[in-house]
Amino acid sequence: MKKAVVVFSGGIDSVSTCTYLKQKYELYGISFLYGQKANQEIKKAKSFAKILGLKEHKVVDINFMKKLYGDTNALTSSKKKIPSKFNYSVVVPIRNGIFLSIATAWAFSINASLVAYGAHMGDKNYPDCRPAFSKKIEFAFNQGEIDGIKSGIRKRIQIWSPYKAKLSKKQLLKKGYDTLGDKIFNTWSCYKNGKVQCGKCESCNNRKAAFLEAGIEDKTPYLV
DSSP states (O other), X not given: OEEEEEEOOSSHHHHHHHHHHTTTEEXXXXXXXXXXXXXXXXXXXXXXXXXXXOSEEEEEEOTTHHHHHTTSOTTTOTTSOOOSSOOGGGOOTTHHHHHHHHHHHHHHHXXXXXXXXXXXXXXXXXXXXXXXXXXHHHHHHHHHTHHHHHHTSSOOOEEEOTTTTTOOHHHHHHHHHHHHGGGGGGSOOOSSOSSSBOSOSHHHHHHHHHHHHHTOOOOOOBOO
16 A cells, blocks of 8 residues: 655644545654644644554654744744634744655655645635645655656655645545544644633634534534
């Protein structure tokens, strides 16, 4: 079976992406500590790595990114409040580019042919979620290993996302729910940290909307 490395946050999108790919690929998950407020998501990622039977799961500490980001975004800065609806303060500069670079380095090392992240068609507000970005970064990564690819030492990498497959968050969620049932409510979407998801940040609101659109009763515990 072919190998795929999945950027794995423990949220609905990355978990459901794994359920989408699981029949065709041997999955390797990679999660990142980048100084985010919501470090609860790493605990969820570790749990779902076992539930989904990932071949291997790595947690990579890149907390130094928090200092580099400074106060440019609300997800890492203590000075910025997390909004209840989208504004550009929740866009972490080139975050997916950093994640995909590290994930692809691992993918080349284990001869995986696919690197996936959970960007979907609802992520239009995030430039590094769009297929135009993933297509160009895929080309650059393969150029960076082109000699190894031509010699047969490396496999050519495809950067894949549900967005690229024209899947919405609703469609992705349905796939995750069909596979995991009520376990899907244990995923973590909240931008804040805590034992229970806040229920009012932009990400929690997107989560609630996705369950509503999918016609699935949302049994996730929220503060509000």
